[in-house]
Amino acid sequence: MVLLFGLLFVPPEVAGLDLIGLDGGVAFAAEDAATEAAAQADVASPYQPAPQLTEKDYPTFLGFNGRIFVWIAAQLHLWFAAFVLAVPIFVFIIEAIGMKTRDKRYDDMAYEFIKVSLTAYSLTAIVGGLTLLGLLVFYPHVMTYMTSIFKESMIFYALIFFAESACLYVYYYGWHWLQGPFKKWVHLTIGLLLNAVGTLLMLLANSWLTFMMSPAGVDAGGVFNGEIWDAMHNFLWNPINLHRFVANIAYGGSIIGAYAAYKFLSARTPQEKAHYDWMGYNANFVAIAGLLPLPFAGYYLVAEIYAYSQQMGITLMGGIFAWLFIIQAVLIGTLFLSANYYLWCGLGRSEGGVRYYKYMKYLAVVIVAAFLVWFTPHTLVLSNEELKALGGPYHKYLGPLGIMPAKNTAVNIMILMTYLSFLYYRRANKIAVVTWVKAGNAAQIALFVMACANIFFLGIYHGYFTNTVYKVAASIPQVLTTLLVIVIATVIDSMIYKNAKEVAPQRWGRVPPRSQYALFLLAVSFTWLMGLMGYIRSGIRQHWHVVDVFRDNSPDAFTPSLGYATNVISVATILFMAMVIFVFWLAQISGQKSETPGFWKEPGQ
Amino acid sequence: MKQFLAVIGFSLLTIAAFTGYSNFGIPRIEPAPPPKQEKIDLGSMTMDQFIALGDRVLNGKGTCKLCHNDLGRAPMIKQIVPNAEKHLTDSRYKGEAKDLAEYLMESMVNPSAFVVAGFGKAGSNDTVSPMPDVSGGSIGLSEPELLAIIAYLQDSAGADVTVEIPTDAGDVAEEEEAEEREPLEDPLEIAAEFGCGTCHKIGEEEGDLAPDLRTIGATRDREFLRRSILYPNAEITEGFEEGMMPDDLGDQMFAVEVERMTDYLAGLK
Secondary structure (H helix, E strand, O other): OOOOHHHHHOOHHHHOOOOOOOOOOOOOHHHHHOOHHHHHHHHHOOOOOOOOOOHHHOOOOOOOOHHHHHHHHHHHHHHHHHHHHHHHHHHHHHHHHHHHHOOHHHHHHHHHHHHHHHHHHHHHHHHHHHHHHHHHHHOHHHHHHHHHHHHHHHHHHHHHHHHHHHHHHHHHHOOOOOOOHHHHHHHHHHHHHHHHHHHHHHHHHHHHHHHHHOOOOEOOOOOEOOOHHHHHOOOOHHHHHHHHHHHHHHHHHHHHHHHHHHHHHOOOOHHHHHHHHHHHHHHHHHHHHHHOOHHHHHHHHHHHHHHHOHHHHHHHHOHHHHHHHHHHHHHHHHHHHHHHHHHHHHHHHOHHHHHHHHHHHHHHHHHHHHHHHHHOOOOOOOOHHHHHHHOOOOOOOOHHHHOHHHHHHHHHHHHHHHHHHHHHHHHOOEEOOOOOHHHHHHHHHHHHHHHHHHHHHHHHHHHHOOOHHHHHHHHHHHHHHHHHHHHHHHHHHHHHOOOOEEOOOOOOOOOOHHHHHHHHHHHHHHHHHHHHHHHHHHHOOOOEEEOOOEEOOOOOOOOOOHHHHHHHHHHHHHHHHHHHHHHHHHHHHOOOOOOOOOOOOOOOO | OHHHHHHHHHHHHHHHHHHHHHHHHOOOOOOOOOOEEEEOOHHHOOHHHHHHHHHHHHHOOOOHHHOOOOOOOOOOHHHHHHHHHHHHOOOOOOOOOOOHHHHHHHHHHOHHHOOOOOOOOOOOOOOOOOOOOOOOOOOOOOHHHHHHHHHHHHHHOOOOOOOOOOOOOOEEEEOHHHHHOOOOOOHHHHHHHOOHHHOOEEOOEEOOOOOOOOOHHHOOOHHHHHHHHHOOOOOOOOOOOOOOOOOOHHHHOOHHHHHHHHHHHHOOO
């Protein structure tokens, strides 16, 4: 969060930074080797070309590996930032629901969410500072180059950070003060402002990293043409913005879900259990709401990467990184299975939900089957013996399931089945009273059947009966089919169950403890998955700080292997989880009071 | 406290499971290191070596085969030279090339000068090529490398090689692997290095997934054998499957190894 905050206070000469003058004479030892073309461009532009560094231009410090230090610090910063940016979004929505329905439970829950994120906010700033420190120490020339282009937006970022802090503190500390008809509106407005500045921060930071992936506003030598908007509004900016925005919401929901699960498991009274069960359910709902559109945002991002650079797209989806997507499939399958399992366990909260138990096993079978298709690799890297035994690099029957259309089909079916789980859960304690209930149900069944048929048809036709270049053409109509079903089925269901009768009350707190572990699994898997995707997003730059214009010549310019990368991600995840537990603990003790009779002097003594 | 420890244990087990799967559940692949710029003494190169260099650059650093393959992303490389004359006279041609060598150079550094129908950027009506200028950016081929590719393309298409080997030594990238090991002399060592015996019968190896090579020289000539090493899917022997043999051996092997292997196989009668 304060990644660039420190820049304002770092004397330019300390880190080779020149924040004020454009031609301040930043001297790179390696610049002597700048190309003639870049030097000619330099005559016309006050900006420096991208330096051509050597290994000696990357400082070392006490034997630390600079890349791993920056990698872990930046990843921790990203996790916390994602969390503290997402929580105010759904806190705002929950508070607004509470205001609209005048149900104080929503207001209390929203307050508890924001309380958790407040401590995380400080940790976000701390790890952001560590990231900045790492970049200045280990990559001073990279920082100098980036700062020379983005200095205005970096200063603006620091100012926006102040604004976000102010909004957050007023929003949190003013929560109980700003209650009542008019004051609640004021409070909500502050919440809206908090979200606006938070999103702006994310957009600014995204512009820096996407510039490194798809540079714009610079020539082939890296000389900046002076238009900051061109550099910010680079090719991959909006795809990353969208993907991160959606992912942050899902991630924030999963972390809050883990908090609620922990509180549920350690609750001592039925009331406490009921409260945290309800909180966990809502957090899981938020996580699923973010999770469902996430694959689509991912498709959009990858399609744009291909559109920007076919070479980068092939690096992303082929070669070593192709296996990363198999790991990703395992993780996303875990996310879907744990989210669904939690919903199925939740059917037991109401007697009315028992009637739907019998359908769950079928949903489980379909979701697991879809997961296995997604998980199936296309080309296998095999030992000689395995190759002989298999008779070739492709499995005779499973090989065809490894191609993208099969995986697209699988993920769409998985999403539809998850949505179906949610529909069953939604109906658990209700009986419809409208006269056209049978027709409505029939329409919904027809909708699902037609959607599945269409998804299968598109996947099979494009996957096995068209030229290779058209194989991915199925993905967009498949996605639209899924989204359409979700929207239409939700509308029909809302109408069917309008003014519905309650079969039995929802007994919050009546869920087995194992259901709470599904929420932990969701949070841990999500965290690890984000780390993995951070590795590939950065990894597809390969040996470039800024793709095609600023080469990475450090000793760590190589792309780490998947095993190496996942070890780093696991260490970072453990560190993050330890810090999150600290945050949970702080939230817990902040509400506790110790009675200390005789410790303090009584008045008058 | 018990709950706390249970949650910690569960989280650590989950992380350990993901880590274990990533380390042991999928193949361990070490990504290729970044290409290094090496000075090559072009002055002492023969034209055959220069052509072989073009082959290596095309299959390696140039990353041409990422798109110019049978997946249909870009025109097949073997069709480029035969179609060049037709393209030069096409009304859509916007370039300035006057002969084959200039056309090939232009198609690498200014690919939008002519875009083969159906291969343009989406929405550009085949006026803009998705191919980057390979002399810049992450590919960054030097002039000698570009000329070597032209020489290779001309040679492999049966045309006269019209480019000359530059007299000044240029920066030419060699793959890291090529720097780390020396070319092997013994053909059977080469076969062992690249795992030929897994599928083929060769030397004492008894693979049965691909043609028997023990008497291959009796039925196939040098050209066929060389092409089969470099482009294994160009012609598939009846009874065997396409796609079985790696098609990047030209990238992995030294040119001299390809030649030694070709000689060896041609002599197996």
